[in-house]
Structures are given as structure tokens and as C-alpha cells.
Amino acid sequence: MISRSYANAEQLFQYTKDNGLEGTVNYNGTIGPKSYYYMDARPDNVWVKTKNYQHAVCQISAIRKGKFGWGLMIDGRYVGVLEFPPSASEKKAFFNVAKQIIRGENKEWIQLDPLLSCKIKYQCLTKKGLLRSPVFEGFAI
Template identity: 35%
Template structure:
């Protein structure tokens, strides 16, 4: 069964509008490639893990095809993708939470490789190749008005926007500015209460309570500055962390709060210095 390494997204900070692009909502789930050949369907994550048995709803008859999309479980109250529910379905052997496979590209169809076709031509073929259902659907997109879509995404508290050049080709396994993402981040001020002994990570506290681990966005110079001060603030340690007095403050950006009140994927922005 053929697997094509998915094209990846460059990231930019601000939304934009441009008639050369179409804009899609970013679906907060996990990447999923559907590959069907000779009547046999296989499902793969972006890292080539076979997850066919996890989603039997997607194993159906049809033409030879390779689809690229996002697998999500929707919040039953809002209809918005819920990452925690998605991970619950992904990690459980018994869960049958209803899934939505949102398809945004078609890479092969009926034996023809489509990756060198412009995006809008691929989307036209995709329109004919699959019929929307509660389980599988084509992603919606708008022409040129990225800022309008981003404003709507913010109001609905969704993950972000993906901008794609209309004439963009599909570059397997690569990042190019043909496809870019703009994340709808929230921001918080945290205290750094320790560092992880293994892989880099700072333990973040909010109002004196653990709120996540900062792993991303910290420049080497800022790590050095932290190490120089933090060693004088050590209060103890456990198996995973060295704990310090939470006197060093930082601003972080994050995707959303988990149901347990943790910052999801916090990214360092800057230190905060008291006046």
C-alpha cells in the first residue's frame, strides 16, 4: 500500500488577505492519509503509522485513491473539533466516539498522480471523487479573504487558518510558503517553577499551580540567562524536575486550555521583568 509523506506547513504570525490564495480553517485533530488500492484501504498518520484498525468507519469500497486530511472528533455541543476527544479516540482501543475525516487534498486518483497539478485543479478532482457524509467531508475554503476567515476563527475559538496558493503543487514531506498556517494563540503570564532533568522543559505555574511545560520558543541566550539565575533558587527536586522558587516570570502563547486547566503547547514569548 502506497504512502506519500504529507506536505507540511510553514508558520507565520499574522493573518493576511491575497487573491492568489484560498484560506481554510485549521482543523484541530491529527493528520491522516487514506490510501486505497485494489479495493484495500489503509490509514496512516503523518509518521507512517498504520492506524487502519482504529477507524474502521473509513474502510470502504471505491476507486484507487490517496487522500490527505485531518481526523477529528467534534465537540457535541459546539460542532468544533476537540483535540482532547480526538486523542481519546486515537489512544483507546474501545472508544467509538464519532469521527470526522476532513479531507483537504487528493494526491492520487484512479492511478493518476496529481501532485504536480495546481491546488485548485486537485480540489476540483476531489469534489468529484468523494461525497460528503457525517464521517468524511471536503474542507470548506474561501477565496482571498484570509483576514475575514481569521476573525471568524477567533470568535469561534478555533485553532487557526491555513493559507494555500491556488497554483501550489504538493511537495511531499517538505515545507514551503505555498502552504502556511496562522495559529489563533492565546497568551498568559506564568512563573517558571523548575526545569526538567531530561529533555529541555520549564515547569510553568499559574497562580501557584502547575499549568504545563514550556518546551518551545526559548532562544539559547535566554536558556543561559535562566540557568545562571535558577541555580541560586533551587528548593528541591523529584524524579523529573529540579524545583526552584517561582520568581522568574515569562509570557507564553498557547493553543488553548485543556479541560484540566493546563496550557496546551505553551511557547515562550519573552521574560517579564517587574518594575
């Protein structure tokens, strides 16, 4: 969505949050509105992208074997994989509890009773309803 020009960036970002939009892309005012936006590139001092991150509490339902990954659910519905590991101390605390709630496994995953919850920050939902780029923010009670 392209919006009209805003002189007040805070007002624009508040509009973005109020309407559940993903974020804003703003040009550097010294360059001017006729500058170009480069897809998949981040040239300095041209455009600034500001994300309106969303937050959710998810249940951890599985552990991926091999490379790091935790399967995430919200209210019993699969919402994606946490692929960026939390700190070593948080992982250790998680695995100490997780080994007590294993309910099965296959070649790729160890399934857990989804009793452990965590706070997740994510960019938006994908077309399939999954969390885009989920990031661990801490365990939830």
C-alpha cells in the same frame, strides 16, 4: 466547528479570534471545495491551516532533569511544561538566577520558587487545562 464559506479570509480569521477558536483550515481556492483534508499529513497546495495562537505570562516553577523542560504555572496552577528551549543566552541568564531560588528537588525535577515569569505562546488549552505546545517568547517583568 464547520462554518459557512467566507470570501474574505481576514474576516474569517477575525471571527476566529473574536470567538476564541483555535484557528481555521482553508482549502486552496484553485482546487475547489470538494478536495480532501488529510489528517496528520501536510500535502502541498491543498489545505492551509492558520492558528489563532494565545498568549500568557507564566511563572517558571521547576526545571526538568535530563532532557530540557521548564514547569509552568499561572496564578499558582500548573499549566504544563515548556519543552522547546529558548536561545542559549536566555537559558544561561535563566540558570544564573534559578540556582538562587531552588526550594527542593526529586529524581526528575528541581523545584523553584515561582518568581521568574516568561511570555508564552500556545495553541489552545488541552481538555485538562494545560497549554498545548507552549513556546517561549521572552522573559516578563
